[in-house]
Amino acid sequence: MNIGSGSVLSSTGSWKSGDVVPDQFPVGLRVLVVDDDPTCLKILEKMLKNCHYEVTKCNRAEVALSHLRENKNGFDIVISDVHMPDMDGFKLLEHIGLEMDLPVIMMSADDSKDVVMKGVTHGAYDYLIKPVRIEALKNIWQHVVRKKKHEWRDNNFDQSGSVEEGDRQQKQSEDVDYSSSANEGNWKNSKKRKEEDDEGEERDDTSSLKKPRVVWSVELHQQFVQAVHQLGIDKAVPKKILELMNVPGLTRENVASHLQKYRLYLRRLSGVSQHQNGLNNSFMGRPDATFGTISSLNGLDLQAIAAAGQIPAQSLATLQAAALGRSASKSAISMPLVDQRNLFSFENSQVRFPEGQQQLNNSNKQIDLLHGIPTTMEPKQLANLHHPSQSFMGMNMQVNNSMAQHNNSVIMRMSQSQPRAQMLSGANNGSQISRLPFSRQQSLSSEGIPGVVLAQSRTVDNARASVYNPVSQASSMVDFSVNQSKDLQNYNFSLGSNSAGMSTLTNRGMLQEEVNSDIKGSRGFPSNYDIFNDLHQQPKPQNWGLQNVGSSFDSSHHPSIQGSQGVPSQLLMQQGISSTHNNGQNRNGPIGKPMYTNGEESGHTNLMGGPQLNSVSRNTLAVKAERFLDADYQSTNFPEQFGQDDLMSAFLKQQGSVGPVETEFGFDGYTLDNLPV
């Protein structure tokens, strides 16, 4: 039949997939249905087909995700069941939101309020109660239109916060808010407008508009995190990040929304510490303080420092230096770990701890200093710490923000040889960690970590992913130190700060490694790890505290970690990653357990000698645990292989073996309690 409008013919005829004829909208809407119940799935498929939608059905969430990933723009909307055996529907929802930015409708036979509320909070566009009627499905297209409209509007206006369209939009708006300070205020407008203008008309018609969706692959995410660290969380604006990343095809908008999520993630990780430090969105800020990198020396101190957070870098540096001096040996480790985190995150390298001062670890005094902080650490000193010898390489020891950062950096420096891990644990809260990885990566061969890092970024559940990266990085660093879980201990202290939940992880890992082994280079880590070695020698409890935290992470990553150490770190990492996994590890106390177990063992060269670690680790572990919990990281990507249970058991085992934290490192078993969380 001859119809005036060709489009009618084509649409009614055979519309191909992906071909939504604008004026026939919503005909051809591409729907992906996910439900493990074959009966429901079949019924839904038929209903959707009757609505003239294009249906793809999946009975497994993983399969659905890979469908979506392979076919970035292949779908317009996703309908998913809540209760599925292989993956929770809300988790899938998060993934989709983060990676593909598609509207998702949840479905369930469960109509209880809290489940429906969960759907709302996770950003579901709608919630259908089974049995689903065809009438309900007929109108799902409205969600697609609405979303597009909001996005478009947001892009073109000043973040007029289209709040309704789920988190993404909000995030974008938020992102804008944050970035505005960084003069990215109108990035959306500028960038989007260009893109949107072309599509504007389409939008008006049908919302068949499809924005190319960026897949934040692990590599991409790593690049992102690296860029962010380089810039400093405070200064990380989408525009600059984009420039640093230098990825063709990536828009500022993509970066901005990803940044938004990342920040949220970090915030989540840092949890309390964030509040304490008043960090808002900056990864670094918080953790640093909390981590009290320097306090890693005492573990306890870290907390204090963290609390102080604001210890001037200098003070930290001096403290660290002092601490380092004391420890003479690997004490530095603690610092490094902490610092690492901070260092990375902070751009200011104030915290350059005088290198080698391994003293970080050793003396309690130092720790005290940390508490009090403001010792006279001078950036220079810190710088010293950094010392090239330290392979922190990228660790910019610069502690930008709070002392914690400084501490970290100082620690880093101090430890030069010490495990950078410390740095990680300390200061940075998540942000640092992220930084570390990058910097570390450069220096580190990222042995073993890359995987971790990648994994982390992958998960990107929210910024978490980025956090992970650092961890992995840290681990790599730690690996250098190779030895042994001591590193973990180092990291622990970083944990103290809560904030860096993740970061601590990394730090720990790193630290431990570093600590344990002679860090130097076992993996290639720069001499920084020497500090750790030193630490080992000297009983510096303090550093370890934090370090443990950090190291724990590393341990896991670094196989080098001997025995238990290795495990813990992994566990830690896991924990970090899974954030929620830590059960029972409260920051202040018990954390040490998991983490340290690595360290304790034996093999570790001075660093966190097992026992010392214990106390320290305990704290750190606790911290870590908390962190993880805070982070609530669901990142699945992260090697959840370890599984919480594994981690826990690993830790516990180690814990046992570790025994009282000796003070070889001078760990007094400080508890993270001190850390101002």
Add this chain to the structure above:
Amino acid sequence: MEVGQLQRSFVEYMASLFREGFLDGQFSQLQQLQDDSNPEFVVEVVSLFFEDSERLLNDLTMALDQPNVDFKQVDAHVHQLKGSSSSVGAQRVKNCCVLFRNCCEEQNTEACLRCLQQIKQEYLLVKNKLQTLFELEQQIVAAGGAIPMVQ
């Protein structure tokens, strides 16, 4: 039997199923979904339902047979059964699932076992009824008639 008679039997049978609560409006939805492009839709869906339910009932039996009953698991199974039974319109089965879930919440093994028994019974009943219905349909079609739409 002649077509007309078969068709009348069919209609009556269907009505009784609704009246007795074996089936509800959702089943009608399924019937409405059936069209020329998918003439066996209802039968296919119901067959899937049978398979799935039997598997779930087995799982439930095993789960409740454990010395330490994992009620979360049991609840998950029941939830699933509730979802699929409600989707096909097997009303009585679905209602049993609701009761079953309450027992799970109370972690009452005895009560759960009773619920399981009841669900099994209801399931077998509705299965039987539906199979009878489908046979009637086949007979009508074999006799050259059209299956009447029961509203």
